[in-house]
Amino acid sequence: MATLIRPPPINPSQSTIENVLELTQLSDIDSDLFTNTRPLWHPPGARGIYGGAVIAQCLSAAQRTVDKDFTIHSMHCYFVLAGNSEIPIIYHVERVRSGKSYATRTVQARQRGKVIFTTTLSFVRKDSGGKLKVEHAAAMPKISPPVEGDQDMEFFGGDTMSPFQSQRIEILNNDSPRPETKKTRQWIKARGTISPTGGHEAHLSALAYMSDSYFVGTIARVHKLWRYSKERKRSIDEDVLKKLLAMDDDALKRVNFLDDDDVKTLKRIRNGEDMDEVVSTEDDKPEIGMMVSLDHTIYFHNPREFRADEWMFTEMETPWAGDGRGLVFQKIFTRDGKLIATCVQEGLVRLKQPSESKL
Structure with missing residues (x-):
């Protein structure tokens, strides 16, 4: 219950x-x-x-x-x-x-x-706090605005959509060998009003x-670690995979549950490589x-x-x-x-x- x-x-x-x-x-x-x-x-x-x-x-x-x-x-x-x-x-x-x-x-x-x-x-x-106050605040970095009307693929369970939307942005300093210098970024908002x-x-x-x-x-993303078992990677839902493969590169980058390495893997599959072969070439990657x-x-x-x-x-x-x-x-x-x-x-x-x- x-x-x-x-x-x-x-x-x-x-x-x-x-x-x-x-x-x-x-x-x-x-x-x-x-x-x-x-x-x-x-x-x-x-x-x-x-x-x-x-x-x-x-x-x-x-x-x-x-x-x-x-x-x-x-x-x-x-x-x-x-x-x-x-x-x-x-x-x-x-x-x-x-x-x-x-x-x-x-x-x-x-x-x-x-x-x-x-x-x-x-x-x-x-x-x-009174009329006189000590005030300062960190500034938001300059970043591309969210894409209005863009549909994400963040599911809440079954076919039910998550109660909020998100659009990921490229990881800052993603090619750096130092994970502590990287920043993961996204736009988020609750659905509806x-x-x-x-x-x-x-x-x-x-x-x-x-x-x-x-x-x-964030830790898995900046270290480029597999967050799921390789068996689960191979058993991704076929309908979801078809939708992902039909997206262009910019749309893929905004899918909430994908990281940059996932996008690269999908590109390889889209270019004709077999999914099992793509994953097996990365089997030596550390896994959470x-x-x-x-x-x-x-x-x-x-x-x-x-x-x-x-x-x-x-x-x-x-x-x-x-x-x-x-x-x-x-x-x-x-x-x-x-x-x-x-x-x-x-x-x-x-x-x-x-x-x-x-x-």
Whole structure:
């Protein structure tokens, strides 16, 4: 059973991402208890549900326990256990402190009594900084704008489209031998239009959801590692492969789940080379054995000055990887260059060892 209570019909007045992230308050038990209204997505090949959904629903739950003039400015999260998409999640909000300028909440996400995710969130009262302020912000790099009307191929499960769109941009310094100098970049936005009734809270939750998209995966991309087993590469869905092979080079570069090496492989297949032969020539490339998020932090800089259903630019870089872990930084800007969030994630990144490949 994926939800505790039977889901209501999809609300057509809300965007897809609002419906995906909808919460049910368990008021008869405790006003600070919530559960997912709809089933949560388990990405193909992942150990559990998409982490961005739990991040976003924890934020949504906490936002419902603070006054309207308080806005999230930071949340610090830890992934404890892989979430099971077949079991409802119970979100318990603890009201740690409610001060004049700041409020603190913790949220635990539980399944079958076990904590799978925990976060501490801090909210600040609107305009509490005074008239005189210390201000500066990183500038957005000059980049090509998103392609309007372009259809991506990011699927949410089966034939259902993801609640957000993304268009990847070429990796900066991709030919450098130093992974720490590379930057992965993309445009993202929620599909459709987020409803006025959702308020700024809906846009913040949507941003939190999208912030986990290919975050720790940055490490695999800058090291040019296989993120999936070679068996899975060979068994790619034929219909998806046909669509990919029919795309031109520019369209392929914008497909969310492809990296630059994937594009090169598809070009070789399109030029007449056999897929198995193409993959077998790269069998000596290191392969990810396990890659999961350990923690996730978001700092919201201008939390009421953006729309998550308009294009936002993200830039990710990884300053360090070692001892089976890696660290990634992410900046998120509005289309006109306003810095709206900075995110940090550490993940477990283990390569498949030679002995494992023989099993």
